[in-house]
Amino acid sequence: MLMPKSIANPMADRLRALIARGELIKMPCCFDALSAKLIEQAGFELTFLSGFGASASRLGAPDTGLMSYGEVLDQARNAMQPLTIPMMADGDTGYGNPMNVMRTVTGLARAGCAAVMIEDQVAPKRCGHTEGKSVVDRNEAIERIHAAVEARADHDTVILARTDARREHGLDETLARAEAFAKIGADILFIEEPYSTEEMATICQSIQGVHMANMLEGGQTPILPPDELEALGYSIAAYPITLLSAAMKAMNAALADLAAGQSTKEHLLDFADLRRQIGFDDYHSKANALRRRAR
Structure with missing residues (x-):
């Protein structure tokens, strides 16, 4: 039987x-459609819908497991609307038992996510660099x-397996989990x-595979330049809060x-640039072209 x-x-x-190019991929993380659009406009080839950023943007609340699967799926669909580059999505703990994990991965894959991350935290999960996680x-x-x-x-996507065991159980247990995932x-x-x-360095040397580094400013992990991350053996460098933090700082100043x-005035884009980046110029160009063809 087939x-x-x-x-x-x-x-x-x-x-x-x-990934097959063998070069480090710099991946700023988005939190909504506008931030995703800006990432692509800046020339980046990959983004990730950050759970930290999405919770802050959608709920005005911390990344402490408050967002439901349905809300994450909706946020992912919205963030992908303006994109032509791949976007990964944070599937958290999968929102329940293994059957829920399968539903989460399938739903995000059907929505068009290039990859889905599943992690080993106890639900409700926490941001990996804040207190209270296990x-x-x-x-x-x-x-x-x-x-x-x-x-x-059943539905193709890239599986990103995450472990947060380092803080609670040490590096050896963490490596054992990652090796099992591989x-x-x-x-x-x-x-x-x-x-x-x-x-x-130990992480990348101990386990063959594609490794992602999390460059969270202010977190526990050293922030290294891209060339050093690549030399250590990382394939992807994620910047989960860079855009959110920069945006909040600018808004607070204004x-x-x-x-x-x-x-x-010193905090603002030129209005013409604002319109262009949001898409007004493209919209009016296409609308005018349609009017001309209709005549």
């Missing part, structure tokens, strides 16, 4: 092609990644919160000037 083939995902194929036991973590890989067999069939490995450059009765 077995059904996995449903194709062109964005997953494009992500694999980017992880499930190794067997349950492996079950989650098994479920994600099974879902990939053997199961995870495509990308993400060991969160290594405490030093030496630990980062609000402070407004409150003080001062000009906000």
Whole structure:
């Protein structure tokens, strides 16, 4: 009997092609459609819908497991609307048991996400560099990644397997989990919160595969330049809060000037640039072309 083939995902194929080049991929993380659009306009080839940023943008709340699967899926669909580059998505813990993990991966893959991240934290999960996080036991973590890989067999996507075991259980347990994830069939490995450059090197040297580094400014992991990350063995460098933090700083500065009765001009884009980046120029160009053809 013929077995059904996995449903194709062109964005997953494009992500694999980017990784196959063998160069470090710099990946600013988005949190909504506008931030995703700016990332592509700036020339980046890959983005990631950050759970930290999406929770802040959509709920005005911290990344502490408050967003539901449906809200994450909706945010991902919206963020991908203006994009022609691949976008990864944060599937958190999968939102339940292994069947829920499969539903989460399948739903985000059907939406067009190039990759889905599944992690081993206890639900409700936490941002990996904040207090209060803990992880499930190794067997349950492996079950989650098994479920994600099974879902990939039905609807293609890249599986990004994450472990947060470093803080609670040490590096040896963390490496054991990551190695198990790789053997199961995870495509990308993400060991969160290594405490030093030496630990980062050990991670990449100990386990063959595609590794992602998390360059979270102010977190526990050293912030290294791209060439050093590539030399250590990383394939992807994620910048999860850079745009959100920069945007909030700019908004706070503008609000402070407004409150003080001062000009906000130094904080603002030229109005023509604002319109262009949002898409007004393209919109009017296409609308005018349609009018001309209708005459």
